[in-house]
Amino acid sequence: xxYNTQRNALQMPEYGRMIQEMVEICRTLxxxxxxxxxxxxxxxxxxxxxxxxxxxxxxxxxxxxxLFILANHDLDVDSPYPIxxxxxxxxxxxxxxxxxxxxxxxxxxxxILQLIERAIVLEDGDEKDALxxxxxxxxxxxxxxxxxxxxxxxxIIRHLKDLSQNRLDLTGIDSLDxxxxxxxxNRNNNNKNNRNQNTNNNAKxxxxxxxxxxxxxxxxxxx
Numbered sequence: 001x002x003y004n005t006q007r008n009a010l011q012m013p014e015y016g017r018m019i020q021e022m023v024e025i026c027r028t029l030x031x032x033x034x035x036x037x038x039x040x041x042x043x044x045x046x047x048x049x050x051x052x053x054x055x056x057x058x059x060x061x062x063x064x065x066x067l068f069i070l071a072n073h074d075l076d077v078d079s080p081y082p083i084x085x086x087x088x089x090x091x092x093x094x095x096x097x098x099x100x101x102x103x104x105x106x107x108x109x110x111x112i113l114q115l116i117e118r119a120i121v122l123e124d125g126d127e128k129d130a131l132x133x134x135x136x137x138x139x140x141x142x143x144x145x146x147x148x149x150x151x152x153x154x155x156i157i158r159h160l161k162d163l164s165q166n167r168l169d170l171t172g173i174d175s176l177d178x179x180x181x182x183x184x185x186n187r188n189n190n191n192k193n194n195r196n197q198n199t200n201n202n203a204k205x206x207x208x209x210x211x212x213x214x215x216x217x218x219x220x221x222x223x
Contacts, residue, residue, distance in 0.1 A: 011070045019046060023070040032076060039077040043067060105159055107146035108139055113163065120167045129172045136160055136170075137177045 010020050019042065026038040043063050053059045065084045068075055073086050115135050122128040136156055143151045143159075153176045161170060 011072060012066060015046060015049065015066070015070065019049065020070055023067065023075070026077075027071055027075055032078070035075070035077045039067060039075070039079075105163060108142050108159075108163070112139060112142065116160070116164050116168070120164060124169070132160075132168055132170065133173060136173055140176050 010017065012020075022038075022042050022045070026035055026042060029035045029038055043060070046063050046066065047053065047059070053062060056062065061081045064079050064081050068079075068084050069089070073084070112135060115131065115138075119128060119131045119135060122131065139160060140151060140153075140156050143156065153173075156176060157170050157173060160168065
C-alpha cells in the first residue's frame with residue numbers, strides 16, 4: 001500500500017492527485033509536440049473538473065497558470081499566454097493607496113467632496129444652484145445615516161460652507177428635503193410605541209373585566 005506521505009506533494013490540492021500525476025507524465029514525454037498535445041488535454045480536463053472557473057474573467061489564462069504551478073514551473077510546452085514564473089508568485093502586490101480626508105466631516109464621503117469641487121468650477125447659473133441644492137440634500141441624508149439623529153438645515157449649510165472653503169454661494173438654499181431615514185425611523189418607533197401602548201391598555205381592560213366577573217361570581221355564590 002502506498003501512502004500519500006510517500007508520494008510527491010500536491011502543488012494545488014484542489015485539483016487532486018489524478019491531475020497532478022497527469023502533469024508529471026506530461027513533463028516526461030520525449031517530444032515537445034507530445035507535451036503540447038498532453039498539456040492542452042490536461043487544460044480541458046482541468047476546466048471540466050472545475051466548471052466554476054469558467055465564470056471568472058480570463059479563466060483559460062488562469063488554467064494555464066495553474067498548469068505551470070502543478071508542474072513546479074518545470075514544463076517545456078508552448079503556452080498561448082505569458083508563462084508564469086516563480087518570482088511572479090512571490091512578488092507582493094502593489095500597495096493600494098487608501099483615500100484619506102483631512103477634515104472632520106469624513107462621514108460625508110469622497111463623492112460629496114468631488115461634487116463640491118465640481119460645483120466650485122461651474123459658472124454661476126441655474127445648473128450650479130441646482131447642484132448645490134443636490135449636494136446639500138445628500139449631505140443631510142449622509143449626516144442622518146451616520147449620526148442617527150435629526151439635523152437642522154443650518155448645520156448642513158455651515159458644513160457645506162466649511163468644505164467648500166467659502167467658495168460656494170449658499171444664499172440660494174431655502175430649505176432642505178426632510179430626511180426619510182430620520183422620519184421613517186421615528187414613524188416606526190412611534191408605531192411600535194403605539195402598538196405596545198394598545199397592547200398594555202387591552203391587557204388592563206381584560207384584567208379589569210376578569211376581576212369584575214370574579215366579583216360577580218362570588219356574590220352569586222354567596223346568594
